[in-house]
Amino acid sequence: xxxNKIVPRTLSGFMELLPxxxxxxxQMKEKIQKSYEKFCFLPLNTPIIELADILLAKAGxxxxxxxxxxxxxxxDLALRFDLTVPLAKYVAMHYGELSFPFKRYQIGKVYRGERxxxxxxREFYQCDIDIIGDNELNVLYDxxxxxxxxxxxxxxxxxDFTIHINNRxxxxxxxxxxNLSEQSTxxxxxxxxxxxxxxxxxIEELSNLNINKDxxxxxxxxxxxxxxxxxxxxxxxxxxIKNGIFNSGLKELEDVINCIKLFGMPESNYEIxxxxxxxxxxxxxxxxxxxxxxxxxxGSVCSGGRYDNLAEYYxxxxxxGVGISIGLTRLFYKLNELNAIKxxxxxxxxxxxxxxxxxxxxxxxxxxEFRNANINTEIFMEDKKIKSKFKxxxxxxxxxxxxxxxxxxxxxxxxxxxxxxxxxxQLSVEEAIKVIKKTI
Amino acid sequence: xxxNKIVPRTLSGFMELLPxxxxxxxQMKEKIQKSYEKFCFLPLNTPIIELADILLAKAGxxxxxxxxxxxxxxxDLALRFDLTVPLAKYVAMHYGELSFPFKRYQIGKVYRGERxxxxxxREFYQCDIDIIGDNELNVLYDxxxxxxxxxxxxxxxxxDFTIHINNRxxxxxxxxxxNLSEQSTxxxxxxxxxxxxxxxxxIEELSNLNINKDxxxxxxxxxxxxxxxxxxxxxxxxxxIKNGIFNSGLKELEDVINCIKLFGMPESNYEIxxxxxxxxxxxxxxxxxxxxxxxxxxGSVCSGGRYDNLAEYYxxxxxxGVGISIGLTRLFYKLNELNAIKxxxxxxxxxxxxxxxxxxxxxxxxxxEFRNANINTEIFMEDKKIKSKFKxxxxxxxxxxxxxxxxxxxxxxxxxxxxxxxxxxQLSVEEAIKVIKKTI
Numbered sequence: 065x066x067x068n069k070i071v072p073r074t075l076s077g078f079m080e081l082l083p084x085x086x087x088x089x090x091q092m093k094e095k096i097q098k099s100y101e102k103f104c105f106l107p108l109n110t111p112i113i114e115l116a117d118i119l120l121a122k123a124g125x126x127x128x129x130x131x132x133x134x135x136x137x138x139x140d141l142a143l144r145f146d147l148t149v150p151l152a153k154y155v156a157m158h159y160g161e162l163s164f165p166f167k168r169y170q171i172g173k174v175y176r177g178e179r180x181x182x183x184x185x186r187e188f189y190q191c192d193i194d195i196i197g198d199n200e201l202n203v204l205y206d207x208x209x210x211x212x213x214x215x216x217x218x219x220x221x222x223x224d225f226t227i228h229i230n231n232r233x234x235x236x237x238x239x240x241x242x243n244l245s246e247q248s249t250x251x252x253x254x255x256x257x258x259x260x261x262x263x264x265x266x267i268e269e270l271s272n273l274n275i276n277k278d279x280x281x282x283x284x285x286x287x288x289x290x291x292x293x294x295x296x297x298x299x300x301x302x303x304x305i306k307n308g309i310f311n312s313g314l315k316e317l318e319d320v321i322n323c324i325k326l327f328g329m330p331e332s333n334y335e336i337x338x339x340x341x342x343x344x345x346x347x348x349x350x351x352x353x354x355x356x357x358x359x360x361x362x363g364s365v366c367s368g369g370r371y372d373n374l375a376e377y378y379x380x381x382x383x384x385g386v387g388i389s390i391g392l393t394r395l396f397y398k399l400n401e402l403n404a405i406k407x408x409x410x411x412x413x414x415x416x417x418x419x420x421x422x423x424x425x426x427x428x429x430x431x432x433e434f435r436n437a438n439i440n441t442e443i444f445m446e447d448k449k450i451k452s453k454f455k456x457x458x459x460x461x462x463x464x465x466x467x468x469x470x471x472x473x474x475x476x477x478x479x480x481x482x483x484x485x486x487x488x489x490q491l492s493v494e495e496a497i498k499v500i501k502k503t504i
Numbered sequence: 505x506x507x508n509k510i511v512p513r514t515l516s517g518f519m520e521l522l523p524x525x526x527x528x529x530x531q532m533k534e535k536i537q538k539s540y541e542k543f544c545f546l547p548l549n550t551p552i553i554e555l556a557d558i559l560l561a562k563a564g565x566x567x568x569x570x571x572x573x574x575x576x577x578x579x580d581l582a583l584r585f586d587l588t589v590p591l592a593k594y595v596a597m598h599y600g601e602l603s604f605p606f607k608r609y610q611i612g613k614v615y616r617g618e619r620x621x622x623x624x625x626r627e628f629y630q631c632d633i634d635i636i637g638d639n640e641l642n643v644l645y646d647x648x649x650x651x652x653x654x655x656x657x658x659x660x661x662x663x664d665f666t667i668h669i670n671n672r673x674x675x676x677x678x679x680x681x682x683n684l685s686e687q688s689t690x691x692x693x694x695x696x697x698x699x700x701x702x703x704x705x706x707i708e709e710l711s712n713l714n715i716n717k718d719x720x721x722x723x724x725x726x727x728x729x730x731x732x733x734x735x736x737x738x739x740x741x742x743x744x745i746k747n748g749i750f751n752s753g754l755k756e757l758e759d760v761i762n763c764i765k766l767f768g769m770p771e772s773n774y775e776i777x778x779x780x781x782x783x784x785x786x787x788x789x790x791x792x793x794x795x796x797x798x799x800x801x802x803g804s805v806c807s808g809g810r811y812d813n814l815a816e817y818y819x820x821x822x823x824x825g826v827g828i829s830i831g832l833t834r835l836f837y838k839l840n841e842l843n844a845i846k847x848x849x850x851x852x853x854x855x856x857x858x859x860x861x862x863x864x865x866x867x868x869x870x871x872x873e874f875r876n877a878n879i880n881t882e883i884f885m886e887d888k889k890i891k892s893k894f895k896x897x898x899x900x901x902x903x904x905x906x907x908x909x910x911x912x913x914x915x916x917x918x919x920x921x922x923x924x925x926x927x928x929x930q931l932s933v934e935e936a937i938k939v940i941k942k943t944i
Contacts, residue, residue, distance in 0.1 A: 134574030
């Protein structure tokens, strides 16, 4: 390469796919979008750049360190680090123009300058849905979201997944009843390790926090509640925690679990999981995590929950909501690594039209007929040997090649080759259209 | 509002739509995407942030002033200001992994810190397609792009548009034959004003550049060539400009014009326009501009052309290409202002399911049946008066409302109201599905 060239390179932590991968990524993105639309979430597309004071209204700590922030002209600007803060701004700003409950989806890139490491991205897609109420929001909406998750992951080709559901008020009420609210963060951190470190070690670590034996027993009884969803609800009713917050959480959880059935969800796809909390300050009621059971290493692939007040930094209006998010960039990366992507359209083209000679023009009207029949059609128009043209189709995984030579032109036919089976047959254009449409 | 709130606001020059507008915007975006895909352009999604030296390899002047540039850690970064430079980087970087001709589309946001003014955006969508050849690229690809433009604007609901086509070699050859190559920029600037200032003034301004009368005559003869496409080609052949560049441009233009017909384009949708140049240094052959004839104030809504070398700043490989771009944000803004958007799905929901009582649960399985039939279905789950529920449907332009009351539940039916006609009828869910599917 000449010395005066700039070495072409892409920043680390920024996903840039080859076309065959991008086709799969886009299919996943589109399936998520269409699932969200089936439940009538309205599209939003807020700017990627916002005023820094807007984005940092609530933030602090890690977020503030990771944010991309810069000046342009007199403005202190930043790139959005999630889609929730822009939603809060949007709803506060356009309150009078929106209809409530306001159901919105947004699928877009967000930016976090994390330390680069494998599978961590600085630019990544979030696919969010939220339902925002004006002053109040029926708990039935909490029961609708698992149904959206179910539809979405079915569309993505997964059926063996479990949505874990909890209600933060149960945990809050439990800690409140034991006078342990101030230590709840540490306690939750220990409980979270149950699967990893075992029961004995959890008890020991809880003792180290100076929690008395009775309280530890109650906590352990709570997190060890087992059985199916109905049995868990009964056990929660009988556990003997007398606390208003706890009871209200239990009532909500019972309502949500009962309603999920009405949405037609198989019982195998959701379960009460009393150990999930999803961070301690933001969520206030129902919380969700979703696990692909065949790929536990992915962790939760779709999480979210209920919150009391979306936009308190921008408005006095009380705007409770419930939402979930899929981190698509990471999900795609991990699934791709595991060879576990289930969408299956590998080629943008359904058919490649080629000429056996250097006269490519006869291919053009044939291709136009295919396109008019809604078939994605490409014409190979470079003057290459027929072997190169087939190689091109092969490399791009194009399922059909239509060949036009002297014989075909004379007889007003085409030769259609199925690239998967190798079969080939001489047909009229109409017949070829039928064969291709049957496959795609 | 309390004093400690931050006023929610969006940066000027950044489009942020209300949901009803966003629905229209997204439909336009999707129609453009599907049209590009029908011609088998492969999707790319490059990062919005790149290293500044990559983006600024070629830039200078205005671009450099407008670019969003900032430091993060040790990196000098910038936001992409178009999709061409990232494409050049991508092709140079992934040359060995791509199949040529490489046809790609990219639809994404780009950033230019222009002075804010009405209808000018700092964040806006470009919808680009390019076909990149490895060392060479058949001129037939230049004839394919008008067909893509045609399909795209048809899909967007426009039929009265004209694609103006020229070949830069005609202009370059003309100026070369007159020994005026060095003044070509100024000459083109004057010619561009023909429609505005009239022939006399153009001649006067050309004289002011010290161009001799014969040369002015030749230039005027050239730009005043009229007639249909065939007549223009004949006139160009007879104009008597003896120049190799000119002749090669004429041959290309003739090939392109003849081939466009084979793609099935109506002659009314394209014409040779010898006055368009699209900037003087980037394009080297065919150039395109597209005008919606009913809305001339929009200027060209889709432009592009042929270039000799996509990635010369990053690689020694010769990569000629041809491409076009639609500036969707501006197009949407202008059409919206003119009330001229032709896509017509106004609501995300096809049907809203409501209950006449405060028992919403019976609505849920009905909604699930609709969704399983691929109908976008929303349930109104807040406990409001029936009037409010209809108002909600009305505000969101939802075409159908399904009402469930005691009678319906007892008889296992639903009441379906067509919100456009006001008609309402009591039906089984299956019948309601049929009625809705007929409309959507």
